[in-house]
Amino acid sequence: MKRIACALVACTIAAPAAAHDFGFAGILSNTNQGEDLPTFVLGSGKPVTDGPITLESGKVYEIEIEADGTAELALEGPGFFRNIWVNEVVINGLEIRPYGLESVEFDQAGTMEIEFIAIKPGQYFLRIPGSTGDAQRVDITIR
Template sequence: MTGRTLLATALCAFLGAPAFAQDFGFAGILSNTNQGEDLPTLILGSGKPISDGPIELESGKVYELEIESDGSAELALEGPGFFRNIWVNEVVVNGLEIRPYGLESVEFDQAGTMEIEFIAIRPGQYFLRIPGSSGDAQRVDIAIR
């Protein structure tokens, strides 16, 4: 059962909707028509830039952010302001889906890929950066409009 199917089933049960309602798909914020554009993959590597430039998101849209680490160093991304102003649906690591209440940072101890599916909520200027870094290449600015 996919994450969205599981969520639809739970919502139908919670709202008292008939079980067949989930067969019609999502409406509103989680619908397939509410998908934002593809986001650039963020790359974590020792001394490498995280992204080619800033990222712009639209409030209320669903996005999937892919983060790749080349394993050259133990690296993390922090962005508490960003993570507090999105709703995280799931984090996928090695095919395992995690449904957290919230995030403040993520860390890679070795090479790998992580996908974070989320809904942009509160408009503003945010960032993700490698903790303790000061260079512009070690940070990506994110605007939610």
């Protein structure tokens, strides 16, 4: 038993320092913020956003989505949403901490913010469901 305790103490002492010192807030600290993303716009006949977008795995990002109310529109991206960790969704000042998302929908004008951490590298997209135009979709790469 003494040997095990000594081995654990030795491993703890000999463990190398973490590669990142994120501070009190951990991975969500200000030192881990990715660059600002363009605002996503949901409006009848309007492009969603300028793209493509490149994200870095492990960084914190926030997408702001604005709907102008011209149509009932959604934004889907199951592959993207399954490969990020959603910290919170804010709608009209109300914070929601979901287990996961597959899509979001606006029945009227409003703004939504989604704060997330990019996790799994790959090629993904967000688009207006059923749309075929390039302006109704944004390609997202997590590297």
